[in-house]
Amino acid sequence: MVDEREISAVTDVLRSGQWWYGQKVSRFEQAFAGFQDARRGVSCTNGTAALEMGLVACGVGAGDEVIVPPYTFVATASAVLRVNAIPIFADIELETCNLDPRDAERKITECTKAIIPVHFAGLPADMDAFGELARKHDLRIIEDACHSWGTRWKGKGTGALGDCGAFSFQMSKNITSGEGGILLSDDEDLADRAVSYSNCGRGKGGAWYEHFLLGSNLRMTEIQAALLLVQLTRLEEQVLRREANAGYLDGALADIPGIALIKNDSRVTRRSYHLYMFRFLEEHWAGADRARFWEAMQAEGIPVRGGYPHPLYRSPLFLKEGEGPRFCPLSCPYHGRKVDYRSVVCPNAERLCEEVCWINQSVLLAEEQDMRDIADAVQKVWESREQLADV
Numbered sequence: 001m002v003d004e005r006e007i008s009a010v011t012d013v014l015r016s017g018q019w020w021y022g023q024k025v026s027r028f029e030q031a032f033a034g035f036q037d038a039r040r041g042v043s044c045t046n047g048t049a050a051l052e053m054g055l056v057a058c059g060v061g062a063g064d065e066v067i068v069p070p071y072t073f074v075a076t077a078s079a080v081l082r083v084n085a086i087p088i089f090a091d092i093e094l095e096t097c098n099l100d101p102r103d104a105e106r107k108i109t110e111c112t113k114a115i116i117p118v119h120f121a122g123l124p125a126d127m128d129a130f131g132e133l134a135r136k137h138d139l140r141i142i143e144d145a146c147h148s149w150g151t152r153w154k155g156k157g158t159g160a161l162g163d164c165g166a167f168s169f170q171m172s173k174n175i176t177s178g179e180g181g182i183l184l185s186d187d188e189d190l191a192d193r194a195v196s197y198s199n200c201g202r203g204k205g206g207a208w209y210e211h212f213l214l215g216s217n218l219r220m221t222e223i224q225a226a227l228l229l230v231q232l233t234r235l236e237e238q239v240l241r242r243e244a245n246a247g248y249l250d251g252a253l254a255d256i257p258g259i260a261l262i263k264n265d266s267r268v269t270r271r272s273y274h275l276y277m278f279r280f281l282e283e284h285w286a287g288a289d290r291a292r293f294w295e296a297m298q299a300e301g302i303p304v305r306g307g308y309p310h311p312l313y314r315s316p317l318f319l320k321e322g323e324g325p326r327f328c329p330l331s332c333p334y335h336g337r338k339v340d341y342r343s344v345v346c347p348n349a350e351r352l353c354e355e356v357c358w359i360n361q362s363v364l365l366a367e368e369q370d371m372r373d374i375a376d377a378v379q380k381v382w383e384s385r386e387q388l389a390d391v
């Protein structure tokens with residue numbers, strides 16, 4: 001969503017000549033951190049970079065293992081590889097599509113340094129359970145909060161529930177500057193390390209050409225921050241509207257046996273929706289499959305789609321022909337273990353790749369009548385399931 005305010009905010013930056021290192025980036029960092037109840041915000045170029053910054057700031061590096069879910073965007077796992085650490089896949093829960101803390105615990109070894117729970121579609125992972133695992137096994141928790149702008153767990157925003165959390169402002173996200181990201185944390189030292197990493201390894205109070213750590217350049221521009229400051233003014237109202245519309249859909253679809261809703265959790269006190277998701281339970285559809293259901297929904301004018309075709313460990317990145325992945329860090333002598341992703345099986349993730357249906361977040365900004373149209377279309381297709389199977 002964009003109006004004249006974004007256009008004039010960007011124009012103001014262009015006219016000011018201050019495209020970089022002005023006031024807007026730090027104003028946005030403070031405003032967004034405040035919105036998520038975090039003490040510090042460190043902005044950057046995108047959500048992938050925010051995850052990488054979080055891993056570095058938590059001290060994750062060569063030889064370390066990081067537990068991740070396989071039902072997520074590639075960045076959750078590739079950011080781990082970027083810092084020379086090893087992603088280890090643990091399964092998700094069928095009811096929530098979020099990382100299962102019990103399976104994560106089973107995957108802990110003496111090399112495990114961190115866990116990255118993803119708040120998938122905006123529903124927080126079980127942060128009580130992950131906090132408990134972190135205490136018990138001395139692990140860092142880095143939230144992949146790239147779907148959860150505005151989500152609250154027991155009254156507190158996501159992002160600083162664990163050690164730190166990464167957000168994305170890429171074009172498909174609920175607020176956007178085309179590309180952009182931020183890392184949130186309540187830990188001042190961690191945030192300072194992230195700032196240094198994002199700014200060429202410069203140090204607090206150090207000279208401009210003095211570099212203290214192996215950093216990168218991940219700085220956000222004033223143009224991005226100007227856009228995000230305007231986008232942020234709409235976020236609260238949009239979170240509430242999406243939440244109300246999703247609640248309406250939950251109510252309207254609850255009694256259709258061929259549909260399973262995503263389970264909520266009473267500890268979630270506000271829920272962002274990057275996607276409205278439900279499961280297509282093929283065994284109830286009299287022979288019609290999910291692809292036929294989508295086609296019928298498209299014919300009704302409802303944009304439903306499938307999302308990830310397979311769990312991440314089935315991506316060619318992890319399945320090099322022959323002897324398995326050979327690139328560093330997977331062949332790193334510091335790690336000293338053999339990693340072969342061809343033998344990874346996460347049954348829930350595999351099943352959900354076959355069952356899940358996605359409706360995009362932007363649809364949830366429509367009117368209640370539009371939600372009724374969606375529910376009516378599902379009901380109509382459900383009632384026609386036998387004909388559908390025959391076509």
Ligand SMILES: *Cc1c(COP(=O)(O)O)cnc(C)c1O
Nearest residue numbers: 046047048073075146168169170
């Ligand atoms: C979008 C997304 C990211 C990465 O964000 P970019 O800004 O595109 O780099 C990471 N994790 C998840 C779950 C995402 O959806």
